[in-house]
Structures are given as C-alpha cells and as structure tokens.
Amino acid sequence: MxxxxxxxxxxxxxxxxxxxxxxxxxxxxxxxxxxxxxxxxxxxxxxxxxxxxxxxxxxxxxxxxxxxxxxxxxxxxxxxxxxxxxxxxxxxxxxxxxxxxxxxxxxxxxxxxxxxxxxxxxxxxxxHSFEPPIQKMREIIDSGKLGRVLMIHNWYYNDWLYRPRTPEELKTELGGGVTYRQGSHQFDIIRFLGGGMIRSIRGVTGIYDDSRPTEGNHTVFLEFEDGIAATAVYNGYDHFHTTELTFDIGEGGPLTKSNIYAQARRLIKETKSQTDEVALKIASGYGGNRSKNYKNSEENHPFFGLTVVSCEKGDIRQHPEGLIVYGEDEKYIVPISKEETxxxxxxxxxxxxxxxxxxxxxxGQWAKANLEVCVRAIQSSKERKELYLDHQVPIKEMVKNTI
Structure with missing residues (x-):
C-alpha cells in the first residue's frame, strides 16, 4: 500500500x-x-x-x-x-x-x-486562499507588525458570466452563478485573512441578463465578531476588468490580452445554441482545442481580483513579485517565490x-462556513436585511505549506 x-x-x-x-x-x-x-x-x-x-x-x-x-x-x-x-x-x-x-x-x-x-x-x-500571497498576508497579520486588522476588501470585475457555461452553471438552485461559484472564493479569502468568524452580512445580488438567468454580480458587506469590516464585490458582466488595477495579471497568472474587453460577450453572442456553448466548454477542458497549457499558465502569482488588507499601521496588497506593504514609514515589497502555487x-x-x-x-466545517455566507448573501438580497450567521468557525493554526 x-x-x-x-x-x-x-x-x-x-x-x-x-x-x-x-x-x-x-x-x-x-x-x-x-x-x-x-x-x-x-x-x-x-x-x-x-x-x-x-x-x-x-x-x-x-x-x-x-x-x-x-x-x-x-x-x-x-x-x-x-x-x-x-x-x-x-x-x-x-x-x-x-x-x-x-x-x-x-x-x-x-x-x-x-x-x-x-x-x-x-x-x-x-x-485562492491557498495562494502564496494570501498565505503571506495571513503570516504578516499573525506577526502583529502592522497591528490589528481593520478592513479586508476583495473586488473582482471580469467576464465570468459570459465564459462558455453548461446549463447547471447558470442555475442558482444547482449552485450556479457568481455568488455560489465565485463568491465562495471571495468569502474564503476574506474569512482566511480575518480569522474565520463572521458575525453578520448584508448582501445585494443581481440578475441582469435574461439569457443568463443567475446571479451575475453581488456586493456583500461582512462584519466579523471582533469588528473587522469587509466587502466582497463581484461583477461578471464583462465590461470593466479589475486586471486594469492588478498589473494586467488575472486569476490564472499570465498577463491578460490587450483585447480582453467584451471578448467573452462577443463569443457568446456568436454562439448559435446551448449545445454549441456546451461544446465550447468541453473544448476548454483536458485535451480540448481551447484548453490552456496549465504547465505554463501560472507565470505570476494569480490575482483573484483586487485584495486589500488594512491594518492599524499599514495596508497590504498583491504585487507581481509578491506583496506590497504600505507601512507607516516606508512602502516596501515582500518577495514571494513563484515556484509555490x-x-x-x-x-x-x-x-x-x-x-x-x-x-x-x-x-468540511470550514467549507460549510463559506457556503453559509454564499447562501445568506442571496437570502439577504431577497429579504433586503442584515442576516446573522450560525455556522462560522475560527481558522485553525495555519500550517506553512512547504514541500
């Protein structure tokens, strides 16, 4: 064995x-x-x-x-x-x-x-919370060098809704849409950096394209038990892309193409049927003619949108070489090896x-806590009120993932 x-x-x-x-x-x-x-x-x-x-x-x-x-x-x-x-x-x-x-x-x-x-x-x-820059942010937070955390924000604008999708990916009841599929990443990053224990949320989600009848955007305000404030903003409608704010680097790691604006929307409009769209999705998988070369895709640390952590004595955000820290007396780069992903x-x-x-x-308990935020964000939007959470768990002692 x-x-x-x-x-x-x-x-x-x-x-x-x-x-x-x-x-x-x-x-x-x-x-x-x-x-x-x-x-x-x-x-x-x-x-x-x-x-x-x-x-x-x-x-x-x-x-x-x-x-x-x-x-x-x-x-x-x-x-x-x-x-x-x-x-x-x-x-x-x-x-x-x-x-x-x-x-x-x-x-x-x-x-x-x-x-x-x-x-x-x-x-x-x-x-994305396994990514070395996010893990290094957590390490800096735990060190206490910048004091306690005050705010955590993750904002991501991209083309998610118009990438080739299978039918279930566009059905909220099957876990489709940006709040389930992508909010789960955002809430995980935010909970990982903030310690896990979110007290309450207030969310507004949107469905603005009848041909893609699931959540395409959301704005979620989160408050932790210890008072940390956070926002998760996501817009997948393929207009503005936050790669313009993240050194032209997206979630896959490579530099984005110059013609990225509306490219996904144009492709979907040219697709004649749902069958054709599913075929495009299949072609993006293993061995397909639209698949990425994953061996070479992570040329840089991936940017899952713009993540900013504000502490008492400074702010932290990602940089192509690792992190950039805006301290009280200096601004400096924290380099991170690109060998680890x-x-x-x-x-x-x-x-x-x-x-x-x-x-x-x-x-499983950590993942259930992230799922609770997804579920309650959609519920909060429907009911137009703040909701308190019941299944949050604190982050366990972080083990440095070096091999």
Missing part, C-alpha cells in the same frame, strides 16, 4: 477545466502520484491514459475500486458533490472536492457526517493531513 511508504496516489474525477488545472500540481509534488482518472468523455480518457500511463474509468464508482488510488480529487458539478463524496468516502478514499462544498447547508452537513463516519480526510479546494498547496494540505496527521484548515 503506497501510504505505508509515504506516497499518496491520487485519481481525478472529472477532466474539465478544474480537473485539468490540478494535474501540474499533482505531478510536481514529490510524494504524490497521479494514477487514475474518471470521466464520461472517451477522448479525454484515451488522451489521459496515453499522457500519464494511468488507469482510466467511466465512473467514480469504478475508479474508487482501484487499489492504486488512495485519494480522489472530485472536480465534478456542485450538485453531484454529495453523491460523489459518499462513494469515495465509503471506499475509504481521502478526498479533495471542488468549491462550493455543496448546494445547501443540509447537503454540507451530510458530507461532513459521511466523511467523519468513514474516517477519511476531506479538503475543499478553495484554491495555490494548487500545489491544496495537494500538500491533503498530503500532510493523510500522511502526517496534521489537521487541515480547509476541511
């Missing part, structure tokens, strides 16, 4: 954009092996088997029967997470599952119970939990 030798064998379930983007991180970790994949797409499976000399399956059930798989990365649609976690956990496989954890808080509870009953580790891949840290957090017994930060 590989675990006895300190090696963790991982199989990927779902070879779309999320699944494909995790492959380089798995390959880079010295103590993790990529041994299998499952997807319904025959062409992807054949290419994967050829590229990695790995086992391939058409279902998660069959993949989880393999003795060469110790853990699974579940990169399937949100509405399938509960069933897929159940299958993996009952097969005694450790789990990384994509964000958000589930569609509802009840499903999140069910997932947590399944994992605990089967004594397996669960990490939720909120990959958020996705490598996702893999490493699971590895350390399974092999070294270290409690993970991004476990």
């Amino acid at each position: 590989s675990l006895q030798h300190g090696i963790l064998n991982i199989g990927i379930v779902g070879l779309g954009i999320a699944g494909a983007s995790m492959i380089p991180a798995i390959l880079k970790h010295p103590n993790v092996r990529l041994t299998a994949a499952a997807t319904r797409n025959k062409d992807r499976l054949e290419k994967f088997a050829k590229d990695y000399n790995a086992e391939t399956y058409y279902s998660i059930e069959d993949l989880c029967k393999s003795p060469r798989v110790d853990a699974v990365y579940i990169a399937t649609p949100t509405e399938l997470h509960t069933d897929h976690v159940k299958i993996a956990a009952e097969a005694k496989k450790h789990i990384i599952v994509e964000k958000p954890l589930a569609v509802s808080l009840e499903d999140a509870d069910h997932i947590i119970e399944i994992v605990e009953n089967n004594d397996v580790q669960l990490i939720v891949g909120h990959s 958020g996705r490598i840290n996702v893999i490493d957090e699971l590895y350390k939990a399974v092999i070294q017994g270290k409690k993970p930060v991004h476990d």
Whole structure:
C-alpha cells in the first residue's frame, strides 16, 4: 500500500477545466502520484491514459475500486458533490472536492457526517486562499507588525458570466452563478485573512441578463465578531476588468490580452445554441482545442481580483513579485517565490493531513462556513436585511505549506 511508504496516489474525477488545472500540481509534488482518472468523455480518457500511463474509468464508482488510488480529487458539478463524496468516502478514499462544498447547508452537513463516519480526510479546494500571497498576508497579520486588522476588501470585475457555461452553471438552485461559484472564493479569502468568524452580512445580488438567468454580480458587506469590516464585490458582466488595477495579471497568472474587453460577450453572442456553448466548454477542458497549457499558465502569482488588507499601521496588497506593504514609514515589497502555487498547496494540505496527521484548515466545517455566507448573501438580497450567521468557525493554526 503506497501510504505505508509515504506516497499518496491520487485519481481525478472529472477532466474539465478544474480537473485539468490540478494535474501540474499533482505531478510536481514529490510524494504524490497521479494514477487514475474518471470521466464520461472517451477522448479525454484515451488522451489521459496515453499522457500519464494511468488507469482510466467511466465512473467514480469504478475508479474508487482501484487499489492504486488512495485519494480522489472530485472536480465534478456542485450538485453531484454529495453523491460523489459518499462513494469515495465509503471506499475509504481521502478526498479533495471542488468549491462550493455543496448546494445547501443540509447537503454540507451530510458530507461532513459521511466523511467523519468513514474516517477519511476531506479538503475543499478553495484554491485562492491557498495562494502564496494570501498565505503571506495571513503570516504578516499573525506577526502583529502592522497591528490589528481593520478592513479586508476583495473586488473582482471580469467576464465570468459570459465564459462558455453548461446549463447547471447558470442555475442558482444547482449552485450556479457568481455568488455560489465565485463568491465562495471571495468569502474564503476574506474569512482566511480575518480569522474565520463572521458575525453578520448584508448582501445585494443581481440578475441582469435574461439569457443568463443567475446571479451575475453581488456586493456583500461582512462584519466579523471582533469588528473587522469587509466587502466582497463581484461583477461578471464583462465590461470593466479589475486586471486594469492588478498589473494586467488575472486569476490564472499570465498577463491578460490587450483585447480582453467584451471578448467573452462577443463569443457568446456568436454562439448559435446551448449545445454549441456546451461544446465550447468541453473544448476548454483536458485535451480540448481551447484548453490552456496549465504547465505554463501560472507565470505570476494569480490575482483573484483586487485584495486589500488594512491594518492599524499599514495596508497590504498583491504585487507581481509578491506583496506590497504600505507601512507607516516606508512602502516596501515582500518577495514571494513563484515556484509555490495555490494548487500545489491544496495537494500538500491533503498530503500532510493523510500522511502526517496534521489537521487541515480547509476541511468540511470550514467549507460549510463559506457556503453559509454564499447562501445568506442571496437570502439577504431577497429579504433586503442584515442576516446573522450560525455556522462560522475560527481558522485553525495555519500550517506553512512547504514541500
């Protein structure tokens, strides 16, 4: 058994954009092996088997029967997470599952119970709070050099709503729309930096395109138990892009193209049917003709919008070389190696939990707390009032993710 030798064998379930983007991180970790994949797409499976000399399956059930798989990365649609976690956990496989954890808080509870009953580790891949600049911000906060935190803001304007989408991604009830899909990243970053314990939120969400009938933007005010104020602003309608404020670097890491303005909206308008749009989405996944070269995509630390932390004695934001700190007496750069990436840290957090017994930060309870913010933000907008939260958890002692 590989675990006895300190090696963790991982199989990927779902070879779309999320699944494909995790492959380089798995390959880079010295103590993790990529041994299998499952997807319904025959062409992807054949290419994967050829590229990695790995086992391939058409279902998660069959993949989880393999003795060469110790853990699974579940990169399937949100509405399938509960069933897929159940299958993996009952097969005694450790789990990384994509964000958000589930569609509802009840499903999140069910997932947590399944994992605990089967004594397996669960990490939720909120990959942007794993990014080295966000982790370094947390390190600076913990050091106390800048005093206590006063405000945390994450603002992101992009083209999310007009990227090629499958039907479920445009249905809020299935966990679609920017508040579930992207707010889950924002709220995770903010909670990670602020310590986890949000007291209340007031949200306003918007659905402004009848052809894309799900949340395309939101503005959410969050107050922590200790008084930290935060805002999460997201607009996916493909007009202004915050890459103009983040050194032309977006969430994937590479410099943005000069013609990015309205490019996604134009493409969707030219797409003749939902079938054609789904085909575009499929082509963006593993082996597709629109897929990224993920081995070379993270040329810089990714910017998930503009993140600014304000403390008593200074402000912190990202910089292409790492962080820039605006202190009381000087402004200076904190360099961060580009060898480490958020996705490598996702893999490493699971590895350390399974092999070294270290409690993970991004476990089921943490993910449920992030999901609660997503759910309550939409509810707050509908009811037009502040809502208090019930399922928040404090950040565990942070383990530096170095390999």
